Amino acid sequence: MTTKLFGEPIPRREDPRLLVGGGRYLDDLGPGALAAAFVRSPHAHARIAGVDVSDAVEVDGLVAIYLWEDLPDRVGEPLPLLIPHPALTHGRTAHPLARDVVRHVGEPVAMVVAVDRYTAEDVCALIRVDYEPLPPVVGPENAVQGSALVHADVPGNVGAHLVQEVGNAREAIEEAEHTLAFRLDVERSASMPLEGRGVYARWDSGDSSLRVYTSTQASTSVRMAIAATLELPLPSVEVVAPDVGGGFGVKIVHPWPEEILVPWACIRLGREVKWTEDRREHFISSAHERAQVQYVRVGFDSAGRVLGLELNILHDHGAYTPYGIIVPIITSTQALGPYKIGAYRVEFQSIYTNTVQVTPYRGAGRPQGVFAMERTMDRIADHLGLDRTEVRAANFIQPSEFPYDQGLTFQDGRPLIYDSGDYPASLELLKSLIDWDSFEERRAEAAAEGRRIGIGLGCYVEGTGVGPYEGGHVQVTSDGRVHVSTGLTSQGQGHETVFAQIVAEELGVDISDISVVTGDTRRFPYAVGTFASRAAVMSGNAIALATRKVRDKALRVAAEALEADPGDLEIVSGIVRVRGNPTAAIPLKTVAVLSNPLRYAFDAEAARATQFAAPGSPDEPPLKEEPGLEGRDYYSPIRSTFASGMHAAVVETDPVTAEIHILRYVVVHDCGKLINPLIVEGQIHGGVAQGVGGALYERMAYDEHGQLLNASFMDFLMPYATEIPRIETAHLETPSPLNPLGIKGAGEAGVIPVSAVVASAIEDAEGLVISRMPISPSDLYDLRLAAARGEAERTSRSAG
Amino acid sequence: MNEITLTVNGSVARVVVPARRLLSDCLRHDLGLTGTHVGCEHGVCGCCTVLLDGDPIRSCLMLAVTADGHEITTVEGLAGPGGELSPVQRAFHESHALQCGFCTPGFLCTVTALLRDNPAPTEAEALEGVSGNLCRCTGYQNIVKAVHRAAELTAEETGPDDDEAVR
Ligand code: FES
Ligand code: FES
Numbered sequence: 007m008t009t010k011l012f013g014e015p016i017p018r019r020e021d022p023r024l025l026v027g028g029g030r031y032l033d034d035l036g037p038g039a040l041a042a043a044f045v046r047s048p049h050a051h052a053r054i055a056g057v058d059v060s061d062a063v064e065v066d067g068l069v070a071i072y073l074w075e076d077l078p079d080r081v082g083e084p085l086p087l088l089i090p091h092p093a094l095t096h097g098r099t100a101h102p103l104a105r106d107v108v109r110h111v112g113e114p115v116a117m118v119v120a121v122d123r124y125t126a127e128d129v130c131a132l133i134r135v136d137y138e139p140l141p142p143v144v145g146p147e148n149a150v151q152g153s154a155l156v157h158a159d160v161p162g163n164v165g166a167h168l169v170q171e172v173g174n175a176r177e178a179i180e181e182a183e184h185t186l187a188f189r190l191d192v193e194r195s196a197s198m199p200l201e202g203r204g205v206y207a208r209w210d211s212g213d214s215s216l217r218v219y220t221s222t223q224a225s226t227s228v229r230m231a232i233a234a235t236l237e238l239p240l241p242s243v244e245v246v247a248p249d250v251g252g253g254f255g256v257k258i259v260h261p262w263p264e265e266i267l268v269p270w271a272c273i274r275l276g277r278e279v280k281w282t283e284d285r286r287e288h289f290i291s292s293a294h295e296r297a298q299v300q301y302v303r304v305g306f307d308s309a310g311r312v313l314g315l316e317l318n319i320l321h322d323h324g325a326y327t328p329y330g331i332i333v334p335i336i337t338s339t340q341a342l343g344p345y346k347i348g349a350y351r352v353e354f355q356s357i358y359t360n361t362v363q364v365t366p367y368r369g370a371g372r373p374q375g376v377f378a379m380e381r382t383m384d385r386i387a388d389h390l391g392l393d394r395t396e397v398r399a400a401n402f403i404q405p406s407e408f409p410y411d412q413g414l415t416f417q418d419g420r421p422l423i424y425d426s427g428d429y430p431a432s433l434e435l436l437k438s439l440i441d442w443d444s445f446e447e448r449r450a451e452a453a454a455e456g457r458r459i460g461i462g463l464g465c466y467v468e469g470t471g472v473g474p475y476e477g478g479h480v481q482v483t484s485d486g487r488v489h490v491s492t493g494l495t496s497q498g499q500g501h502e503t504v505f506a507q508i509v510a511e512e513l514g515v516d517i518s519d520i521s522v523v524t525g526d527t528r529r530f531p532y533a534v535g536t537f538a539s540r541a542a543v544m545s546g547n548a549i550a551l552a553t554r555k556v557r558d559k560a561l562r563v564a565a566e567a568l569e570a571d572p573g574d575l576e577i578v579s580g581i582v583r584v585r586g587n588p589t590a591a592i593p594l595k596t597v598a599v600l601s602n603p604l605r606y607a608f609d610a611e612a613a614r615a616t617q618f619a620a621p622g623s624p625d626e627p628p629l630k631e632e633p634g635l636e637g638r639d640y641y642s643p644i645r646s647t648f649a650s651g652m653h654a655a656v657v658e659t660d661p662v663t664a665e666i667h668i669l670r671y672v673v674v675h676d677c678g679k680l681i682n683p684l685i686v687e688g689q690i691h692g693g694v695a696q697g698v699g700g701a702l703y704e705r706m707a708y709d710e711h712g713q714l715l716n717a718s719f720m721d722f723l724m725p726y727a728t729e730i731p732r733i734e735t736a737h738l739e740t741p742s743p744l745n746p747l748g749i750k751g752a753g754e755a756g757v758i759p760v761s762a763v764v765a766s767a768i769e770d771a772e773g774l775v776i777s778r779m780p781i782s783p784s785d786l787y788d789l790r791l792a793a794a795r796g797e798a799e800r801t802s803r804s805a806g
Numbered sequence: 807m808n809e810i811t812l813t814v815n816g817s818v819a820r821v822v823v824p825a826r827r828l829l830s831d832c833l834r835h836d837l838g839l840t841g842t843h844v845g846c847e848h849g850v851c852g853c854c855t856v857l858l859d860g861d862p863i864r865s866c867l868m869l870a871v872t873a874d875g876h877e878i879t880t881v882e883g884l885a886g887p888g889g890e891l892s893p894v895q896r897a898f899h900e901s902h903a904l905q906c907g908f909c910t911p912g913f914l915c916t917v918t919a920l921l922r923d924n925p926a927p928t929e930a931e932a933l934e935g936v937s938g939n940l941c942r943c944t945g946y947q948n949i950v951k952a953v954h955r956a957a958e959l960t961a962e963e964t965g966p967d968d969d970e971a972v973r
Contacts, residue, residue, distance in 0.1 A: 252906040498908075688948060696942070730947070
């Protein structure tokens, strides 16, 4: 047997180049390219009355300035609405450069191309745009009043309105023994990868071909968008995602204005052009997420079983809806978590405001849904005087009940049916890891020292590996090397490693002979993209299937050469051999040679496949199937596979300063079979860290004029190492029955329940009801003062 | 325009730069050393950290002309002469202390200087030592682990020091 690789914590194969400065990130490419920079709106909402470039054109080194009116028809059109939905009755997208009206601070108004970025920015500073300010619309609750409009033709600023209902929730709530109703608020945050976006384009005027490098999560689709918009034949356009310095969702949106404008300018000028986003641009012109106002009504019995739940969401989607209403749909559906609740009604309005557009950020609506559900569970427990874990257990879907149909439509347009899971086992494991049952003793000990601690938990289910499909290609060449490619992109998830692990194990070759390429349309032009924790599930399975094709072919070809039955053959360390007879063997590289009948010998190995060396039967054509030892296959699941997890935390709150410290953080995680535990743990750590950011620190501080007041790393508080607790993880492995490898996605898991967990723990420590996130020390301090004035709600435990 | 001389990773480089050119841009674009990354250009993220005369600095906060005459080590200069990874680089690999790798050069330079000054940091010192750099991917836990691992590897390589031998 080849060494077992699937499931092993092998160190990553992408590291060596990244550790020596050998990564190729977008801005590392194209050293001689012209630089682009953008004039962006300083107003949240304004009419553009005129643009004066008279001073700007004097700058030495300027190459071109473009306004919307300079763009040809197709290029100047509004950007595509990527995911239309019948409920999105008023979808609107931006023009690549603003046409007449700007709708958020940061919207691009003019593009400048110059010899270098310094010069391009000098030019931008000299372009005078005459703006006539219009009333800004900020905050979804203001927006929905409809007194001022973001888009003149969208009444009430409502882009979409959707109701999903299973059973009669309102009736169930009315009839329930107990009911509660409350409001929750979640602030805006953002993906905030350390590398911003960027685009670099090269045009070969000789053969009219375009190559675009872009820091994207969806290179194949960027390619199609560019070809369509610039009216180029698809085969003449190549798009490559080079090393990408983090994505977390923001880079799934496409085409960004710059992804159209940079290639367009490059072709027009006949020069290489590059644009690299700077940090302020990233804050004000990429995308944010999370902000929602939620109203919950719940009816339940004395055991804490939910009989009816009604969730009303006001979702702030910013100025445009290029990514449709995926985020509130996910919130609506994934709020249900691991629970079977009696009847459910969820309604959302997705609202325009004069702020940066909202598109998925890791978790993509799930953190908000889980916040709603888990805050509800805690309130029920508090109301009934039950342990919080008991209430959850009372509502769990049981292991025997899978597949479990929640009766709703998920983000992929398919029924929300959970494939597998074991929620009671997860909870038991979580409780024992965090010593849930003995916490009161620890609380008392801490109290005796004048310290205040609390414990909290949160549970979630995450639909991962959404379709429609991904593909994989595997080729063994005559040097024995194995070349693997898939169309989806990587932003640090270790795909080069995990996909190689899959191929090594499936094919029986050494991992050192395998190389993996992702996100390069020259190698694999069909893909959907990297999002929704889908890469390992989708491409992993597609690559496994492609590898199996290669293996079958290798066995067929080798069987003929060895005069054996393919069923008797095995592949070990790159050698095909007859089981139990090591002398009857042939290396895969020779099989690769033999699988391609040749006329010409270009090297000694190839000579073995030429017409006189391998004459074959005179009655059969030399080529029996496609030449080459390679295989391509696709994986297309009937529906998503549902990973799950539960987190618990112990926090300490300072009685005087209201400082909040997470003392312990425990994760129980079930993403089916693990391909590489090292990498899965890393994904969880990173996710939890982003969750902690969202729970305690990060918010997009818009003022009433629509100015983003904290658009820098100085003011937007991303956690450093000192803010992140040590994360203790444990894994359950409930395989997915839906795919050949039995795996589920893991990329987003870590972030999903953190706000709910931290809120639960702070509430427990303080005895004050927590209903908005993030919560800073000042927020907590103010909440204490409000409670002292009788203006903030206390938990019954603390009040009683 | 100003002609400056920098010693970068042991080689002397003469560059002509405008006074406003950032050191980070000079390294990346004039010298082609793109291993040094920029994540914010306002001194907060630490992606652009390089060693100036051995000490970690943010190259986005220094003008290239200010560095005239100084010695600079970038991530490209951390490996040994034969390309063998330094203990810090190896420790990051073993500990899975990088994901997208964008913050990594800054962390590697920071940790290299940290361990030179304090070869056996405590948990708190290791945490403190890396807490000036942002990473959006790893959650830091494995970075802190890598600091300790690097300390171990360095100790193994240099052998027990005199003090320890005496004890
Ligand atoms: S780029 Fe220098 S500190 Fe962020
Ligand atoms: S590894 Fe991606 S930012 Fe640190």
